[in-house]
Amino acid sequence: MEREGRAGGAGSGELVTIGEFARLSRLSAKALRRYDELGLLRPALVDPVNGYRYYDPAQAEGARLVAWLRRIGMPLSRIGRVVALDAGAAAVEIRAYWARVEAETAARRDLAMYLVDHLSAKGRAMSRIPDSTGSNGSRGSSGSRGNTDSTGNTGSGAGAVPLAIRCAALTDTGAVRTTNQDAAFAGPRLLAVADGFGEGGSEASAAAIDALQPSAWGAREGALSAADLLNALEDTADSASRAVRDAVASCAAPDGSGTTLTAMLWTGSRLGLVHIGDSRAYLLRGGELFRITHDHSLVQSMIDDGSLSREEAASHPGPALLLKALVGEARSAPVAVASRPDVGLREVMAGDRYLLCSDGLSAVVDEAELRAAVIAAEDPEGAVRRLVGLAREAGGPDNVACVVADVVEE
Secondary structure, eight states: OOOOOEEOOSSSSOEEEHHHHHHHHTOOHHHHHHHHHHTSSOOSEEOTTTOOEEEOGGGHHHHHHHHHHHHTTOOHHHHHHHHTSOHHHHHHHHHHHHHHHHHHHHHHHHHHHHHHHHHHHHHHHHHHOOOTTOTTOOOOOOSSOOOBOTTSOBOSSTTOOOEEEEEEEEEEOOSSOSSOOEEEEEOSSEEEEEEEESTTHHHHHHHHHHTTSHHHHTOOTTTOOHHHHHHHHHHHHHHHHHHHHHHTTTSSSGGGOEEOEEEEEEOSSOEEEEEESSOEEEEEETTEEEEOSOOOBHHHHHHHTTSSOHHHHHTOOSOOOBSSOEEOOOSSSSSOOOOOOEEEEEOOOTTOEEEEEOHHHHTTSOHHHHHHHHHHOSSHHHHHHHHHHHHHHTTOOSOEEEEEEEEEEO
């Protein structure tokens, strides 16, 4: 144990021992030693003879900040970056961290609510099934409509209507950029857009989509139940994360390269959604266009907490700071913090039209114009061409990627 005592020093006042400073900062001496070892909170003086640590009382505010950041669950590696910033920049970093926590919590909440609905519906269905003698008094089903699964789709009964996807994809470099880091894919089993950034952005966006190809996740016509599809989505989301890390590993700063990803996987009866970043997915149904993804961005978090209106967000001067994305692994961080995509299931109806796009479209063309273009197009091919044209007409400041898909009866 380090001996109690006082020491003079060059600071805002007389230096205090680690024990006294522990009481001032409300951190344990053990925690203070650990933070010293990690470089988060260095003592003002270390006795060269006996190694005793002495602190300036003015350091108490910084020490309490470390303690508060630990209480909200911030990893030590990120705390190190925050405490090195000035107050304004530290506030921005803390806001970004907490917005990411809330986004991840919201994704888990949505999954929990899906599971509640799924299991409740399954329980109700089980309670309606009569036993072999009919002694439970339940009435059997009549007609030939077929069963309806938890997403509201017609199942495999006699009246089931087989559905299929008709789709098109298009990317464009835009009018300003010299290279295209966006990627898009449209096929009978996979719809995807990815917006790459950094030195390895092109490689990252391509790798993310390749990892979701049907051969990688084993899509089979009607073979996956809702529960199995959720598991498959989790597995493929992890595969996409690994693929991006591998694709940008050779970059000078791998954690500065990465991609957004918004993708939908089709099994023949359900659509599974994988989403991370600020690329978007929209659904056109009944003449209304609905955004079905939530941006993982600082601006979106400010809208969510009421500090920024949607009108103000449209002209927000700050950079498009992502809170979550698929990125490379930081070589300097003690522990890599991975961002996992959100996953979920979507209700599917014949006549639905889906739009997936990068922010090169959504950030420059307002939703009213998007809706009009998506409604007016006769087919997905015409829709993607018109949408890219709108981005060009708006100045084309960024790469553009978009996918349009129709759910049709086979």
